[in-house]
Amino acid sequence: MARNPVTWLGSPTFPKAAHKALADTQLRQNLRKATGTIRGRRAAAVAEMTDWEQLRVAGEQIKNDVLARLDTLLVQLEESVTARGGVVHWARDAEEANRIVLDLCREEQATEVVKVKSMATAEIGLNEALEAGGVHAVETDLAELIVQLGDDRPSHILVPAIHRNRSEIREIFQRRMGVEVSDEPADLAEAARVHLREKFLTTKVAISGANFAVADTGSIVVLESEGNGRMCLTLPDTLITVMGIEKLVPSWQDLEVFLQLLPRSSTAERMNPYTSVWTGVTPGDGPQRFHLVLIDNGRTATLRDSVGRQALRCIRCSACLNVCPVYERTGGQSYGSVYPGPIGAILTPQLVGDMRDPQAASLPYASSLCGACFEVCPVRIDIPSVLTHLRAEAVEAKGRTAESVAMAAAAWMFKEASRYEKAQRAGALARFLARDGRITSLPWPGSRWTSSRDAPAPPSESFRAWWRRNRG
Amino acid sequence: MRVALFATCLTDTFFPETARAVVRLLERLGCSVEFPLDQTCCGQMHFNTGYREHARPLARKYTDVFAGYDHVVAPSGSCAGMVREIHPTLGESPPRTFELAEFLVDVLGVTDVGAWFPHRVTYHPTCHSLRMLGVGDKPLALLRAVKALDLVELPDSTHCCGFGGTFAVKNAETSTAMLADKMTCVLSTGAEVVSAGDNSCLMHIGGGLSRLRTGVRPVHLAEILASTEEDPWLATR
């Protein structure tokens, strides 16, 4: 089977990638500022809702229902889309999806297409596949455009260029658009408007993702801010939408939950500027040819895992990234995947589907298990639980290692209080390494602790020894 | 009230003064404290690192050791969280286990435990106390009632200190970056003592503060609450 492009070929394991990112002063500053801003704004947007917890529970339950009835709902979606003049395609993996989209572009004789920001197409590496097939994809979302023009990689689900500040964006725009522009956000937005206007008005094929698809009506929903989405979804003759099979909701009413959860969780707004809903083809309004490409690409394998499948509830809001202390310091590219942060740490390895891959297996460890992600997740994905679950899979895949031997020895020791006490007494000798009650240097692997922290010297008497002496 | 103390392996081995403080405090509040000597470890390190199968017998052992107690108290939010939230997923029905602050406030119904601690203190609410157990501001309520204690609010208090068990060594550099920010916040308060309900996080924060020779001391909440005018906490270590 072909390699899943959800991770970038040749990416180092998380600790190695983080080593580099942590030393990038500009990156650290940009992330600190951006995540700090959005954290505060999100908290305020959520605090306004007295029924936030009820919405989260409903969001979780609706998505669980989708996963439980996925086959029936997908068939229903296919029927409703087809009935309204759309064409539905199915793709087992990235390669198949890319081929379908490329063939559709060729049918339309398109050499250039406009794109609305879409995680699904980023996940399957669509742009690269189209380029190889002679079709140039123009990213129209501002942040995607910054990434594309900067020959860069995305680092955030919602704002792929979050690692860039205004002056870096200005530099990229001046270099690639050949225009003079200030570093004022409004001027940068204006530059993007001018740069893309002609493309919107003339390009005949657009490619989008989908935030939601309503099974019983066949309606597709895209939330956005800039209007680039509306441009792509309205002006071209042909629209190709690429969507993960889990992006369904059963009925129109269910959207009332997600249209409240998603904007507040992602951009911290009561509502995002634009939400477009379309159902198949509407004569005289918008694209007259509509294709929906449903992709699996590791999702059905994820669905088999009773603990891990909750990652498929994700609505890609990125709230978990913004509150994650690890993400805030290492940035998204350290995760080596289009899905970074806490959700990426559980989704990416599952989509990759191979814990013998050292990079994928390093991702579930990229967390202190602080639980801030779970707290903000609008569909209540218990990310810490899935992390420990996947760590168990990583351990199993690795087999016998120095760590597994040490862990087995520790477990054996803890099984009997007498062994534990013996170890305690032996370990207490380490206090002779200490000066003034602290140990400043330990041999490996303790050196990984003492490289930045002193270790406590074991006391001369453990608590249980004291208890036995005084109370026993 | 008969209470079993689950000291936790870390506190038993490295921070016995915390466990002694819990005994002193609970006895002062009228509890009869027992320490089943068969106890060892809740299995949290194993479970969180991916060694679930090694954690299973330790969870089993915990249930066996503490069976028959109506209340088990642990001076650790993460170990209490492991028992309460994770042991059931390993097929155990553990006895009711409480983190110290919630035991004092919810079960004993006290916030003023008669403590005296004449120091400037800032408090770090550890992640598992906060998010797994939902201990909320109970520790702060307890600290506010301590005589002579000058409590200073910790900026960004809910941010993780970067310990995370084996995370601190597997991703040592990221952990250190988180620790640096936590220490900055601690130092900004001008506190002489940073307190928490978990010796693991305190070992981390304290290890950093000690490395930098800041002079700020990590002190477990139990030791502050055990301290009285007649029998005060002393910086003995």
Added chain:
Amino acid sequence: MASAREEILQRIRDARVPAAEPVVRGYRDTGPGGVELFAERVADYRAVVHVVTDVPEALDRLRGKRIVVPPDVPAEWLVDGVEWLHEPLTIEELDRSDGVLTGCAVAIADTGTIVLDGGVAQGRRALTLLPDHHLCVVRADQIAASVPEALHRLEPTRPLTFISGPSATSDIELNRVEGVHGPRTLEVLVIT
């Protein structure tokens, strides 16, 4: 070899996901609503809001401008002194206009949103997209209190556009700035 469709559906069935618990809709389905809240929330997006009793009077500001209108706009909105642009219009003509005047299908007080569905006085979607200035007339009775109430009033199979303020982006340092590809000015006339 099975088709991709059959194979994916079979993999899903093989995953044997147990039935989910019923959905509990414990959230609010309505809210305080009203013109005042709606106007306040629209204004929060830095859109321009006027609460008026009469449309033609409020359109005085358009004098001398080239304004697009949908085919079925009420005749009394077409005040003198404005160059009204009627369909059929090309994309270029829409792009070169000064603005567009429409009605809406539904509005939402809680979120300050207007929703267009291509119905009466709204036209096709491109009309409200290319002109840089969108004037939208909202009747008080079109304002739903909440998102659930609004969705209930809408027909999902029509092409829908939910608009909450002018075009904006949060892509630069995660702070919101107004004005990218969609209309940079949104003006809402609430008729009481």
